[in-house]
Amino acid sequence: MSDTQVIAHTARSPQFSRLEWLKTIGRCGRYLAARSVVVFLTILVGVYAAIWVTNLGGFGDKFRRDEIQMNVLIGFNQTKWYHELPAEERMELLEAATEAAFIKNDLDQPFALRSFRYLRQAFSLSLGMTTRSFHQSVPRPVRDVLIERVPMTLLIFGTANLITFFAGLFIALGLSRRYGSAPDRVATLLVPVFAAPSWFHGIFLIVIFASLLKILPFGGIVDASIPDTPFLYALSMLRHMILPVTAVVLGTLPFAVYANRALFLIHSNEDYVELAKAKGLGARRLQWRYILRPVLPPVITNFAFIAVVAWQGIILTEEIFSWPGLGSLLIEAIQNYSVSLVIGTIVMFAYLMGASFLLLDVLYVLVDPRVSLGAGGRAT
Amino acid sequence: MALKPMWKGIRAYPTVAMSLIIILSLIGVSIYAVIQLPLSEAIAAWNAGDDVWRYTPELAQPTWTNLFRRENLPETITASLGEFETVKEAIRESSWRETTLLSFEYETTRFPSEAKIFYDIRYDSKRPLLTLTWIRPDGAEVVLSHGVVGGGPGRVDLDVVEAFGSADSDSSPRALKGAYQLRAEALTFEAEGFSLNGQLVVYGRVFGIAGTDEQRRDLAIGLMWGTPIALMIGLIAATGTTVFGFVVAAVGAWHGGWLDAGIQRITEVSMMIPFLPTILMVGWFYSSSIWVLLIFIIGFSLFSGPLKSYRAMFLQVKSSQYIEAAQAYGATNSRIIFRYLIPRMLPALLPRLILGIPLFVFLETSLAFLGIADPNLPTWGKILSEAREALYMGHYHWVLGPAFMLSLTGLSFSMLGYSLDRIFNPRLRDI
Numbered sequence: 001m002s003d004t005q006v007i008a009h010t011a012r013s014p015q016f017s018r019l020e021w022l023k024t025i026g027r028c029g030r031y032l033a034a035r036s037v038v039v040f041l042t043i044l045v046g047v048y049a050a051i052w053v054t055n056l057g058g059f060g061d062k063f064r065r066d067e068i069q070m071n072v073l074i075g076f077n078q079t080k081w082y083h084e085l086p087a088e089e090r091m092e093l094l095e096a097a098t099e100a101a102f103i104k105n106d107l108d109q110p111f112a113l114r115s116f117r118y119l120r121q122a123f124s125l126s127l128g129m130t131t132r133s134f135h136q137s138v139p140r141p142v143r144d145v146l147i148e149r150v151p152m153t154l155l156i157f158g159t160a161n162l163i164t165f166f167a168g169l170f171i172a173l174g175l176s177r178r179y180g181s182a183p184d185r186v187a188t189l190l191v192p193v194f195a196a197p198s199w200f201h202g203i204f205l206i207v208i209f210a211s212l213l214k215i216l217p218f219g220g221i222v223d224a225s226i227p228d229t230p231f232l233y234a235l236s237m238l239r240h241m242i243l244p245v246t247a248v249v250l251g252t253l254p255f256a257v258y259a260n261r262a263l264f265l266i267h268s269n270e271d272y273v274e275l276a277k278a279k280g281l282g283a284r285r286l287q288w289r290y291i292l293r294p295v296l297p298p299v300i301t302n303f304a305f306i307a308v309v310a311w312q313g314i315i316l317t318e319e320i321f322s323w324p325g326l327g328s329l330l331i332e333a334i335q336n337y338s339v340s341l342v343i344g345t346i347v348m349f350a351y352l353m354g355a356s357f358l359l360l361d362v363l364y365v366l367v368d369p370r371v372s373l374g375a376g377g378r379a380t
Numbered sequence: 381m382a383l384k385p386m387w388k389g390i391r392a393y394p395t396v397a398m399s400l401i402i403i404l405s406l407i408g409v410s411i412y413a414v415i416q417l418p419l420s421e422a423i424a425a426w427n428a429g430d431d432v433w434r435y436t437p438e439l440a441q442p443t444w445t446n447l448f449r450r451e452n453l454p455e456t457i458t459a460s461l462g463e464f465e466t467v468k469e470a471i472r473e474s475s476w477r478e479t480t481l482l483s484f485e486y487e488t489t490r491f492p493s494e495a496k497i498f499y500d501i502r503y504d505s506k507r508p509l510l511t512l513t514w515i516r517p518d519g520a521e522v523v524l525s526h527g528v529v530g531g532g533p534g535r536v537d538l539d540v541v542e543a544f545g546s547a548d549s550d551s552s553p554r555a556l557k558g559a560y561q562l563r564a565e566a567l568t569f570e571a572e573g574f575s576l577n578g579q580l581v582v583y584g585r586v587f588g589i590a591g592t593d594e595q596r597r598d599l600a601i602g603l604m605w606g607t608p609i610a611l612m613i614g615l616i617a618a619t620g621t622t623v624f625g626f627v628v629a630a631v632g633a634w635h636g637g638w639l640d641a642g643i644q645r646i647t648e649v650s651m652m653i654p655f656l657p658t659i660l661m662v663g664w665f666y667s668s669s670i671w672v673l674l675i676f677i678i679g680f681s682l683f684s685g686p687l688k689s690y691r692a693m694f695l696q697v698k699s700s701q702y703i704e705a706a707q708a709y710g711a712t713n714s715r716i717i718f719r720y721l722i723p724r725m726l727p728a729l730l731p732r733l734i735l736g737i738p739l740f741v742f743l744e745t746s747l748a749f750l751g752i753a754d755p756n757l758p759t760w761g762k763i764l765s766e767a768r769e770a771l772y773m774g775h776y777h778w779v780l781g782p783a784f785m786l787s788l789t790g791l792s793f794s795m796l797g798y799s800l801d802r803i804f805n806p807r808l809r810d811i
Contacts, residue, residue: 038648039652042645042648042649042652043652045649045652046649046650046652046653047653049649049650049653050653050654050658053658053661053662063665188798189395191794191798192395192399192790192791192794192795192797192798193791195735195738195790195791195793195794196738196742196786196787196790197742197746199746199749200742200745200783200786203764203771203779203783204783206771207771207776207779207780211771211772211774211776218771218772258798305685308651308685311654312654312655312656313656315656315657315660316656316746316749316750319749319750330657330660331660331750334660334661334664334750335664335751337665342657342661345657346654346657346658346661349654349657350652350653350654353652353654354652
């Protein structure tokens with residue numbers, strides 16, 4: 001019992017022959033392909049801009065130089081003969097080797113030229129190895145570190161946003177149906193209470209549930225004593241997910257409900273709804289087909305805005321709950337002055353944001369008749 | 381929109397009055413902070429360290445929390461040797477004994493957090509012999525320090541349990557109530573030139589209206605001064621981004637064509653740049669001064685999501701008849717944009733501007749929480765980020781103080797914003 005039923009109904013309307021069906025699919029495919037290209041180009045420009053911003057004041061280069069210099073020095077320090085040289089010769093050797101390494105890394109070229117190479121590297125995520133200082137562990141390919149963290153972030157973000165999307169839709173529908181009732185008034189009154197980022201709610205959640213009540217963990221992904229069976233492991237992880245997911249939901253759901261409720265109320269005053277009422281249609285049918293259905297496209301647009309903000313918020317939420325996702329990786333990377341990892345994380349975030357936009361576009365095609373049925377495969 | 385119905389609308393919403401009261405009190409706190417403690421002094425006090433904050437207790441809770449306790453936690457007791465009488469007697473030809481007896485009442489059975497004696501000794505050439513004796517209400521005496529001392533400042537830390545613990549305690553040790561005394565006895569070998577200044581500080585467990593942090597700072601200063609800073613950041617950033625966004629959206633919507641398309645594309649790209657990571661990087665690598673951050677924050681938010689909805693609003697108004705009329709009498713483009721389009725949409729601007737304020741206040745907090753904050757200013761975010769460890773250690777006042785101020789700010793401005801949105805936007809008014 002969800003909106004999919006409604007969508008399926010429209011798509012299977014009897015006036016559609018098989019051929020038209022295929023045409024529609026083709027149009028949708030073309031539309032989605034076009035959207036993918038646009039989103040990809042947007043990310044490209046966005047990341048390129050970010051690369052320039054990171055290099056503002058030359059600090060990107062400065063840290064690249066420092067990183068190279070450090071690596072050269074560490075390389076020398078590991079050899080015995082280097083320590084036997086007199087101090088002056090050591091300095092000269094070091095300088096010469098560093099200079100050579102700079103040139104090898106094209107640091108003598110102007111930034112404008114290098115920026116395109118950085119862009120290519122950033123996009124293919126081939127960003128070399130993590131710095132030695134990072135995590136005080138063995139250097140690993142940046143790409144591996146990034147890819148390792150993505151599922152963790154998606155787990156929290158995906159769960160929380162699914163809850164926000166569906167709960168936001170149905171709570172709003174319920175409230176708009178009982179417009180002006182006590183729960184409706186309380187809910188609208190409560191929205192401003194949640195006007196804080198998710199991590200801020202997270203602090204309160206930690207104080208209440210972890211510090212005072214001691215029923216849920218402070219953070220992390222599993223208990224300190226790692227459970228041995230996969231089932232127990234999953235259970236422990238689920239327990240650790242409760243607070244971060246709740247924090248993200250608290251930061252997004254009230255606004256989704258508020259915005260959706262307004263949309264439902266506006267649409268329930270439309271003439272065609274009045275007509276349907278006059279025809280004597282049941283309340284249920286009215287809600288699903290006459291109000292929910294046309295409201296879905298703007299609901300999705302609203303949700304896209306909420307999701308963009310939520311993507312930013314996830315960084316601190318992860319940090320607060322020591323959740324090893326992309327957000328906490330970014331903070332570790334920044335604190336360790338690891339430029340390649342920082343750029344990698346930003347690109348990853350941009351990819352994920354782009355992917356969520358595309359996902360919403362797919363949803364849009366599914367629910368908006370102007371997109372899926374209109375000629376030319378153009379979205380409005 | 382005429383003023384009178386607007387005012388009527390506002391009166392019909394009690395939330396507006398409530399949020400205005402909170403906002404006015406926040407402004408009041410800001411004005412009080414600025415008058416009471418000028419910025420330079422506040423910065424100096426906040427970053428002073430041990431010089432200023434050595435006499436305040438560490439991690440003390442707010443004093444008012446005692447209202448909810450069966451037994452009060454002690455407040456800090458400070459007593460100076462100078463306030464008490466010094467008896468000087470000659471022992472032999474060239475030696476004198478100076479004795480000062482300091483006394484104070486201790487009125488709870490809860491232990492103080494610490495007790496310290498700060499002293500400062502002056503002499504000309506011969507070193508004196510100093511004996512500090514602690515006399516408990518039960519008559520027991522503890523020699524705290526005894527020996528020949530050099531000149532200059534010195535400090536004696538007391539063992540709180542030894543100095544205050546009651547003897548008959550079995551499982552949970554309790555402090556002894558009553559009159560305590562400190563006897564400072566100096567044996568000097570100079571007729572003149574010797575002086576002893578001393579101060580006994582029995583650190584309490586409660587302090588001020590907001591308590592203290594790990595560096596013994598009075599959190600009230602930080603919380604109070606955080607208010608004008610937060611309001612300023614919120615107001616500047618929200619005004620900057622909203623007004624700019626409005627003007628750009630109006631220009632784009634009016635002119636249409638490539639200009640509009642260009643603005644649209646820039647907005648889409650800027651939505652795709654992960655905002656927080658980029659700002660984080662700027663703050664971490666470049667400068668964390670509040671002004672630099674503000675410039676970057678505003679710069680990044682100029683072409684953000686809301687611009688699209690402003691544009692949609694302007695497109696609706698663009699085809700209105702009064703605009704057509706203005707065109708007919710030959711109004712220039714800029715005149716139409718600034719005198720006809722934008723004023724018409726001002727009621728829509730105000731709620732958004734107000735709703736933007738808490739967003740930017742929280743953004744500053746988020747950045748501060750990640751360690752990117754102005755190095756000098758005391759801000760709520762900085763206090764909150766310093767208090768992070770407190771979450772695990774149970775010093776809730778440290779976290780909840782700034783959290784309370786932030787919640788208050790967020791709540792009041794968003795309550796006002798949402799209510800104004802409903803009042804000013806006729807489409808939502810009946811909803």
